[in-house]
Amino acid sequence: MREQLLAAEKVQAIDWHGGALYLLDQRLLPQEQVWLRxxxxxxxxxxIRDMVVRGAPAIGIAAAYGVVLGAQACLAAGGDWRQALEADFQRLAASRPTAVNLFWALQRMRERLQRLKDDQGVLEQLEAEAVGIHASDREANLTMAQLGMELIRKHQGSEQVLMTHCNAGALATGGFGTALGVIRAAHLEGLVERVYVDETRPWLQGARLTAWELAGDGVPVSLNVDAAAAHLMKVKGVSWVIVGADRITANGDVANKIGTYQLAVNAMHHGVRFMVVAPSSTIDMALESGEDIPLEERSGDELRLLGGRPIAADVAVSNPVFDVTPADLVDYIVTEKGVVERPDSEKLAQLMCRKRLH
Structure with a gap:
């Protein structure tokens, strides 16, 4: 299976070479594929703030490379470069508040920096750490893809109808994808009849990104408005909702793109299994429950305007971009360390104690 997954890798969103970071501008997809330096x-x-790069793992990877770029400039400027670099750490940490992978990656970079006793080889060491974060995410994607696929096979061996929300694919990670990685693996094993993709307002990550990724892989995919999800569960025989996550708290509550919570409620009502796929770096054991997660709210213009043109009445706008799905609505959390069924605090604590998959 691993060889099949590696052969199926076609899309990447992050590239590091020549001492510079290159990001595929996800605001322009699928019409244009433009790389920015x-x-x-x-x-x-x-x-990160402008959504050139998005998706919790990808944000963390980009931030790690951002630290390397900051170190390059600070070392070249001379003086107290460590103090100067701290401003870049703070700047990157403030870019978006909800995805914990951002803070996890920055902490990894900070710890690597603290282990350096002198200035010798600083850039090489920081670059190696960032590259390692990128590579480990890719490896985690491959492991999660296989684990999630096995869950789908276990519960029903024949072709199944799946649903996903937002984009948790190669564009959101350093490799194969989290939720879409599972869907891709299931497709390769002949387990997918069709995937229904929520458009995911207001940035349309489902319509622009997920549908594009799946179609490029030859996966049977249908796009639907967010409000059609419950109806499709009822009439199309959806058996799984599979999503990613931006932060998972110690009790198993899941923060993900706005609309995920209502999907989970609808899934429970219709007897549809609900799977969350995320690397262990997304699990924030420092937060007890989803009530503690800072949820980003973005500008009302994202709803008022379309293509720069007004489409709504001039009224107040509520534009939260994440919501929290309670753990009791989640059937499985799939990580590279293993699978947690019906998550709770005890099960997640046991999972996070593992150094590798058993």
Missing amino acids: FDSAAEVAQA
């Missing part, structure tokens, strides 16, 4: 931590922070 970034040479400073400030530019990377702005790219």
Whole structure:
């Protein structure tokens, strides 16, 4: 299976070479594939804020490379470069508040920096750490894809109808994808009849990104408006909802793209299994429950405007971009460390104690 998955890797969103970071501008997909070059931590922070790069694992990877770029500039400037670099850490940390992978990656980079006793080989060491974060995410994607696929096979061996929300594919990660990685693996094993993709307002990550990724892989895919999800569960025989996550708290509550919570409620009502796929770096054991997660709210213009043109009445706008799905609505959390069924605090604590998959 691993060889099949590696052969199926076609899309990447992040590239590091020549001492610069290159990001595929996801705001322009699928109409245009434009790569942008970034040479400073400030530019990377702005790219994260502006949604050039998005998806929790991808944000963390980009931020790690942002630290390397910051170190390059600070070392070249001379003086107290460590103090100067701290400003870049803070700038990157402030770029988006909800996805914990961002803070996890920055902490990894900070710890690597703290282990360096002098200035010798600083850039090489920081670059190696960022590259390692990128590579480990790719490996985690491959492991999660196989684990999730096996769950689908276990519960019903024949072709099944799946549903997903937002984009948790190669564009959102350093490799094969989380939720879409599972769907891709299931497709390769002949387990997928069709995938229904929520459009995911207001940024349309499902319509622009997920549908594009799946169609490119030859997966039978249908796009639907977000409000059609419950109806499709009822009439199309959906057997699984499979989503990613931006943060999972110690008790198993899941923060993900706005609309995930209502999908989970609808899934429980219709007897549809609900799977969350995310690397262990998404699990924040420092937060007890989803009530503690900072949920980002973005500008109302994202709803008021379409293509720069007004489409709504001039009224107040509520635009939260994440919601929290309670753990009791989740059937499985799939990580590279293993699978947690019906998650709770005890099960997640046991999972996070593992150093590798058993």
